Amino acid sequence: MNKYTKIISLAFACLFLFIGIKSTIDTKPYAELNDIQTFDGMILKLHCPHKGAAALSLENSDFTFNLSVRFRADYCQDDESQTLLGKVVSLKARQVNGDFYQAYEIKTPEQVILTxxxxxxxxxxxTFGMFFLAFLILAFVGYKSRKKK
Known part of the structure; x- marks a missing residue:
């Protein structure tokens, strides 16, 4: 492994470490959040990507509500997602960026959809993934830089 490859790899490791630390500092438990808003409405559209977290839009709202990865796994199959469309929900969320909100709780009168x-x-x-990625890169650079006998 040449010198420039090591430098670039270590720079990436530092970046992932920095993101992990920043994520740890910025993340507050739900009980400590004081800017939670409640939205009531009907689910108009589900945004279900192939990877990552899902999102939804409510009728008569310009906001997009980010959901969890588990929600995508549970509700984003063709037959499952259609059952949620048109349901009236009560949603507790926090603004994260412009018109994007992080949903923390979604309830219908019959069930709790998201906790x-x-x-x-x-x-x-x-956050764990960022720390693990930084560790893997550091371990790889260390392994490739060891002295050979």
Whole structure:
């Protein structure tokens, strides 16, 4: 491994470490959040990407509500997602960027669709992923830089 490859790899490791630390500092438990807003409305559209977290839009609202990865796994199959369209929900969310909100809780009169614990688990696993990626890069550079006998 040449010198420039090591420098670039270590720079990426530092970037992932920085993002992990920033994520750890910025993430507050749901109980400590004081800017939670409640939205009531009918689910107009589900945004279900192939990877990552899902999102939804409510009728008569310009906002997009980010959901959890588990929500995508549970509700974004063709037959499952259609059952949620048109349901009236009560949604607790926090503004994260412009018209984008992070949903923490979604309830219908019959069931709880999303809980704050699911969102905290997603945030925790992504933070862990950043630290793990930084560790892997550092271990790879260390392994490739070892002295050969």
């Amino acid at each position: 704050p614990e699911e969102i905290e688990a997603d945030q925790g696993s992504s």
